[in-house]
Amino acid sequence: MKLVCTSRRRYLAACIVAAAALPFVTLVHAQLPSSSRPLVMRVAYPAGGPADVAARKIQLPLQAALGKPVIIENLPGAGGSIAANNVLHATPDGQTLLVTTGNDMILSPLALAQVKYKPEQYRLLATILPTDFTLVTSANHAFPSVDALIERARRSDQKELTIGSWGYGSAPYLVGADFSASTNARVMDVPYKGAAPVIQALLSREIDLAFVPLAPNVLELIRTGKINAIGVANTKRNPYLPQLPTLSEGKYLKNFVYSAWAAVFVxxxxPEPVVAALHKNLAEITGSSDFQGFLKDSAALPVEPMTPAQSAAFYQAEIDKFRRIAKAVKLEPQ
Incomplete structure (x- = not known):
């Protein structure tokens, strides 16, 4: 049974019925303090995107666990900051959650002058769609290794290579800037309005390179030879491309680790009891075989549920990493 709850007025009763009709869900014994309000998850992207799909995957199990409706609302725009600000200024009872990528949560305040929130004003409840950034090239390049690509990009007698991103301050922009700064590779950023235009630019050979999350469409393009994969930004090889080296296996890059990860924030x-209950519920849902199967179908990495302390430590480490790199590449709010 599948029911998407997107409207507060139309679906309250229907959502309760849907939750009750899910016998396959193991209810989590971590109820929220009594509240007449439904739980609202505000997604920072349009409906149908990866983060939105992941949010809808946890929607009904979370309803069943909480015993009340969970409503999804999409508030896209401004690097996720529209939804982030909206959730930050909602009633502070823990009944309004944010679904966004950790990358946008951390980078938008560093890159956009109009964004005034700080990442520390939110707590990470659960990661729901982690995937490796992968360095790919258009099909007219056939670099045998990342070292060969770097050596070519360093040559001043050759045309500067172009690298696509989805705009100044985006995660691919910062990953590309760190790649260039770490290796002295000469690359010129070419901004596009999202991942899909970057992929299209690679297919049409408008650009030479890009760092892109390893989504199913990217995986298929690599496997069919329509784009070429150079390596994954991790210290471990990706399970969906086990023969593809990591970028850290080359001689010029070490511990070059970047991932794209959608997450639920509060x-x-x-209130602490609300946060604790939500954290426990989401840990059980994301650790379930059903959700792990969804991750596999999405070419995402397995999610290992974290304790609240582990979540906080992971989130702070990501904040520190991106701030350090933003400072190194002289990223300034614009």
Whole structure:
């Protein structure tokens, strides 16, 4: 049974029925403190995108666990900051959650002058769609290794290579900037309005390179030879491309690790009992065989549920890493 709850007025009763009709869901014994309000998850991207799909995958199991409706609302725009600000200023009772990527959560305040929130004003509840950034090239390049690509990009007598991103301050922009700074590779950023235009630019050979999350469409393009994969930004090889080296296996890059990860956040002002209950519920849902199967179908990495302390430590480490790299590449809010 599949029911998407997107409207507060139309679906309250229907959502309760849907939750009750899910015998395959193991209910989590971590109820929220009594509240008449439905739980709202505000997604920072349009409906149908990867983060939105992942949010809808946890929607009904979370309803069943909480015993009340969970509503999804899409508030896209401004690098995820529209939804982030909206959730931050909602009633501070923990009944309004944010679904966004950790990358946008951390980078938008560093790159966009109009964004005033700080990542520390939110707590990470669960990661729901982690995937490796992968360095790919258009099909007219056939570099045998990342070292060969770097050596070509360093040559001043050769045309500068172009690298696609989805705009100044985006995660691919920062990953590309760190790649260039770490290796002295000469690359010129070419901004596009999202991942899909970057992929199209690679297919039409408008650009030479890009760092892209290893989504199913990217995986298929690599396997069919329509784009070429150079390596994954991790210290471990990706399970979907086990023969593809990591970028850290070359001689010029070490510990070059970047991932794209969608996640569920709650404002740090939310009551501690609510945060604890939500964290426990989401850990059981994301650790279930059903959700792990969804991740596999999405070419995402397995999710290992974390304790609240582990979530906080992981989130802070990501904040520190991106701030350090943003400073190194002289990223300034614009």
């Amino acid at each position: 404002p740090a002002s939310a």
